[in-house]
Amino acid sequence: MRVHLIDGTYELFRFFYAVPSATDAEGREVAAVRGVVGSILGMFNRGVTHVGVATDHVIESFRNRLWPGYKTGAGIDPNLLAQFPLLEEAVSALGVRLWPMIEFEADDALAAAAARAEADPRAEKVLICTPDKDLAQCVRGDRVVQLIRRTNVELDEAAVVRKFGVTPSSIPDYLALVGDAADGYPGLPGWGAKSTAAVLAKFPRLELIPPDWKQWHVNAASAASLALTLERDRHLAFLFRDLATLRTAIPVFETVDELEWKGPTERFAALAARFDAAKTDKKR
Numbered sequence: 001m002r003v004h005l006i007d008g009t010y011e012l013f014r015f016f017y018a019v020p021s022a023t024d025a026e027g028r029e030v031a032a033v034r035g036v037v038g039s040i041l042g043m044f045n046r047g048v049t050h051v052g053v054a055t056d057h058v059i060e061s062f063r064n065r066l067w068p069g070y071k072t073g074a075g076i077d078p079n080l081l082a083q084f085p086l087l088e089e090a091v092s093a094l095g096v097r098l099w100p101m102i103e104f105e106a107d108d109a110l111a112a113a114a115a116r117a118e119a120d121p122r123a124e125k126v127l128i129c130t131p132d133k134d135l136a137q138c139v140r141g142d143r144v145v146q147l148i149r150r151t152n153v154e155l156d157e158a159a160v161v162r163k164f165g166v167t168p169s170s171i172p173d174y175l176a177l178v179g180d181a182a183d184g185y186p187g188l189p190g191w192g193a194k195s196t197a198a199v200l201a202k203f204p205r206l207e208l209i210p211p212d213w214k215q216w217h218v219n220a221a222s223a224a225s226l227a228l229t230l231e232r233d234r235h236l237a238f239l240f241r242d243l244a245t246l247r248t249a250i251p252v253f254e255t256v257d258e259l260e261w262k263g264p265t266e267r268f269a270a271l272a273a274r275f276d277a278a279k280t281d282k283k284r
Contacts, residue, residue: 001050003117003256004043004147007130008055008098009106011036012087014150016080022278029079033087034275037094039149050259052252053091054109055084057100061108063183063243070243071184093267097259104250107134111246113253114138120256127154134180134244136160137171165197170204176241177206185240188233190226195219199226206237 015035022031043051059073073081091098099109110128117126118140127147128135135146142156161167166174177196179187198218203209210216213227230237253259 001122001256002048002125002127003050003052003113003123003259004048004127004129005110005113005117006040006051006053007106007110007128007132007135008036008053008087008091009084010130010132011039011149012055012083013080015039016077016083020280021079022280024274024278028086029083030086030275030278031280032080033083033090034278036087037090037271037275040091040094040096044261049261050256051261052097052099052113052259054099054101054106054113055088055091056106057084057088058102061101061105062103063105067185067239067243069184069186071182090268090271093265093271095261095264095268097253099252104247107132108247108250109252110135111138112248112250114144115248116252117256117259118144123256132182133164134171134175134183134246136164137168137244137246139168165193166200167204170200172241172244173200173204173206175244176237179240180244183243185243187240188229188237190222190229195222195226206234206241 012032016032019031019035021029022034024030040051040053059071059076064070064072088098088100099106099113101109110130114126114128115138117123126144128138128145129147129149131146131148131150136155139145139155139157139160146155148155155163157168160171164171164174174196175187177187177191178193179185195218199209199216202216209230211227211231213223216223
């Protein structure tokens with residue numbers, strides 16, 4: 001079997017900005033949810049059988065207590081934010097396994113589900129459906145991969161190395177140094193993608209990077225400065241790595257059999273009719 005794990009939060013954002021506005025009979029925006037549901041139904045029509053969807057039921061998580069600049073719901077379009085509950089209602093009504101996250105994030109649920117599915121020998125391939133770079137840490141060989149559904153591109157372990165210059169296990173360390181603007185932490189000053197990849201390719205974990213930059217065997221003109229920054233801000237690097245590290249000890253399912261789609265529930269027909277009757281407006 002092939003297990004598909006979908007980032008519902010990303011999909012909702014993607015469709016919100018990709019499709020025209022549409023409102024139901026009560027004037028509520030439904031276009032993004034309708035798009036997500038349609039895309040999942042399209043997967044089933046193409047033969048996909050085992051699916052789980054993770055959402056950020058609450059945008060904030062435990063990471064906001066660790067770093068005050070971590071991402072929040074501030075600035076999200078109200079018409080997008082208002083569709084999160086509807087998305088969860090629709091996915092559940094469709095009969096798809098849903099993980100609405102509160103203390104943790106959707107990415108944590110995807111990581112936990114990927115680890116759980118990988119442990120089942122019946123899972124021929126596990127496809128984590130999101131382009132979020134922090135999920136690259138979950139890729140394992142060519143069995144657990146990222147699937148960029150928009151372009152239908154799979155990222156296996158070799159592709160992760162080509163893209164970032166480091167193996168999946170070093171992705172949290174990589175993000176700790178270069179930062180992740182989407183998640184709201186800056187990384188360390190001066191540590192760009194190339195210099196970070198060059199150092200981590202030789203010393204895969206932060207604690208393995210020697211203080212003597214001459215041992216790094218990278219561009220000497222920048223290495224000394226980077227070493228000083230790392231020495232000064234080492235505590236921040238470890239904090240940012242903690243933020244980037246996805247939690248996999250979250251209860252998501254006991255067996256992949258729970259992810260098998262057996263058709264929509266009786267609640268779905270009313271939602272489908274609501275979506276079908278929605279009025280489309282090309283202006284948002």
